[in-house]
Structures are given as C-alpha cells and as structure tokens.
Amino acid sequence: MSVKLLTSGNGTPLMAYGEKFFASTTGAPETVKSSVQTEKVEDSVKVGNYECCAWTTSNDFPQKAATIIGQTGVLSTGLKFLHRVVMGQGVFPCKVAGYDAKGNELLEVINDSQVINFLQSRTVRRYLANAYRDILKFGISFPQLIPNIAGNQIVGINAINALHCRLTKPRNGIIENCIVSGEWPDISNPQNIEVYPVLDNYDPLADLERIRYAGKIAGRSYIYPLRDEWDSSDIYPMPAWWAAKLAGWISIANKIPAFLDKAYENQISWTWHIKIPYAYWDKRYPEKDYKNPEERRQKIQEEMDAIEESLTDTKNANKAIFTHYTIGNNGRPEEQWIIEPLDNKYKADDKLVTSAAANSEILFSLMVNPNVLGAGMPGGTYAGNQGGSNIREAFLVNIAMAWLDRQNLLDPIEAMLEFNGVKDIQLRFRNTILTTLDSGSGTTKNLA
Secondary structure (H helix, E strand, O other): OOOEEEEOOOOOEEEEEOOOOEEEOOOOOOOOOOOOOOOOOOOEEEEOOEEEEOOOOOOOHHHHHHHHHHHOHHHHHHHHHHHHHHHOOOEEEEEEEEEOOOOOEEEEEOOOHHHHHHHOOHHHHHHHHHHHHHHHHHOEEEEEEEEOOOOOOEEEEEEEOHHHEEEEOOEOOEOOEEEEOOOOOOOOOOOOOEEEEEOOOOOHHHHHHHHHHOOOOOOOOEEOOEEOOOOOOOOOOOOOOHHHHHHOHHHHHHHHHHHHHHHHHOHHHHHEEEEOOHHHHHHHOOHHHOOOHHHHHHHHHHHHHHHHHHHHOHHHOOOOOOOOOEEOOOOOEEOOOEEEEOOOOOOHHHHHHHHHHHHHHHHHHOOOOHHHHOOOEOOOOOEOOOOHHHHHHHHHHHHHHOHHHHHHHHHHHHHHHHHOOOOOOEEEEEEEEEOOHHHOOOEEEEEO
C-alpha cells in the first residue's frame, strides 16, 4: 500500500498515513529570515506610538512632487505616456511551455474562467493603474492585499494612494508597518490613522505564508510595497524624473511659458517708442475747459491708458493705428505722433528653442524619445528624428523596456493567486504593435 498524503494549498504536507503508521504536521513553518533594512534614517516623525520615516526632511515629498507634475505639462504627459505603454492592453493568464530558437517565450493561454474574470475585473485594472501611477510619480507604491474573514484566501487587491502613506522606522533593520492617513504630512489627531503590516521585501509570499500558519492572517490587510529599484534608497526611492528637477530643466520648462505670457501681454512696451507732442494735449484738452489741473490730468491719463491697452493687448496685434496732424505756417508738421521701433534684442525664438531643449531633457530623464510625443525640435542637436520609422522604433523600445516594470506590478497579483491555491501560472500583458503600411496593416497584436 502506498502512502496517502494530504497537503495544503501550497503543497505543505498536513497529514499522511500508510499500512502501519499515521503522521500529521504540527506547529508553524520556521520563520523566514526577513531582508534587513540598513539605510540610516535621518528624519522621523512621531504619530501616537509609531515613529515613521519622514518622506524628505519636511515629510511632504509626494505632495510637492504632485504639485510639480501638475504644473509641468511635458512631465505630466511623459509620465502618462509611460503609464499607458506599461498598461498595454490588459493582463492574461498563461503557462510558459518553452522557448523558440531566438529565446522568445512560447506561451500557452490558460482558459480558467475564474482567473480570467478576475484579471479582467475593475479591481485588477484599478490596482495596476494606481500602483504604477505612484511608482512613476513618487518612486514607490503601496499595494494592499485584503484577506477574507476566515483568513484562508486573499480576496482583494488595492493600491493605497501614496500621498497618504508613510513607513515606520526600521526596527532591527526591518520595516514593520505602514501608517495611512489623509492628514499627512501633518497629523493633528493620532486616532485618524490606519496601521497595516508591511510584508518582507525579500520574499513577500513566504512572509504571508508564515503569517497564515501562525494563524494571524484574518482581520487585517497587508502592504506589499513596490519600489523603483533603480534608486538605491531602501525606504523612499526617488522617481526617475527627479534628475531633471535637480538639473534645473523642470524649472526652466516652467519659467519660459510664464516669461512668454508676460512678454506677449507687454510686447509693445519693448518694441516701440511713441512720441506725442504737447500741442496735441493742449488742443485735445484745453486748460480752460477744466476746473483744476487734476481734473485735466485725469482725462489725459484715461486716454493714455486707452492708447496703451490698444497697443499692448494681444487682441490688437497687427492692427493699424491712425493719427492726425496739421502743417504749420512754417511748413512743418504740428501735433504729429512719432512711433519709433526700439532696438529690442529680445528674440522669442531663442526662448522657444530653450523650452524645447528643456522638454527634451525632461523626457530623456524618463527614457522617452521626444519624437514619440511629436516633440522633435526644428533645428539643433535633436533635429531630424521626426520620421514615422523613428517614432515607431522609439515606441517599440519603450515596450521592450517595460518588461521589468510589468513583472513587478504583477508580483502582488501572482502572490495573491498562489496564496489562494492557483499554481503553475504566469501573467503577461497584451501589446498593440505599430507596423508599416506595407505590411498590410497599421497595427498587430503581441503578447508580452
């Protein structure tokens, strides 16, 4: 008689029996060694009984970052472009059956209706969108795994807004909790917080299994942090675009539109010198018609304001101005207005070239080719790359580089499925690939 074995969802033996013996598993698995947090925390903030790592010295980095992104059009657009590229056309379940001669994966789609419905649900779509949004904007996101009441299944996944999250100060090198509050960066009432345990960054699934075997899953959710691992910070990594901020390009990109806006409002004051003879005012507003000099001065001021508005308002650009004058007895003109162009060295085109360079540098920090967004420069170093082939190839490069970010986003979902007993499954994204017209179609579908 062969041994009969009863296992748990993850394959751990629970009970076995044969002809002459009976065995059962007792206790809980050995505690998995967590990854040790070694980064020194310079700034912290106390909230009730918890000491949290401050997100920069003023503890308001995500709030400031959101403001910078909101007022910098090219940065916001570049981040949104990357967000759309990585999201692709959704997620599907599959199994890697092997590899072809070029090393490409041979995928077999798994037609499990329950898994497919879950992956196509708004819950997953919302998690993916919000988690990657926060990674792009702030360098870290805070996925939340939500168990059922019994604690034997993970039934929900959510990405808590990073604006409302702070990690506790590492204890013995390990981050234990995430403090969530809508009052960050300054919490007035310690009662207005939610505390969620943070899973070990080295192996979150093993940490989750250890908690399950200890019987402590039920009744609380768990944070599965996702970081932009390119930055070396163990706690709050800086986003990729921050390099453009430190270099000053974001500041330049914001200043030039404000500068040009003010320039167009006041462009006539830099371009023309208008000379109006005193005789004009003497005839236009004779002193005898006014009770006092102040009344006359007020009327002249009103006309001067009207003249200035007609010349400086952008609505009157390229319009003509009419003046009248007479020829005196000496044959010379009287009351003649003279409008002389000033030697204005200001050139708007120079500012536009600088603006285009700033936009390009910001997109370079995101590893986005400016031509993909139609931002090719008309001249200079970055000119001549606006062709359709360049745009298509740049788009394909972004898709190729999206693999790591995609897999990181899928890790919490795969951990959730495996925790629930769904084994031997891989998740992949669908892509829309741009092609040339001579291939017979403008786009093709691809799996990645």
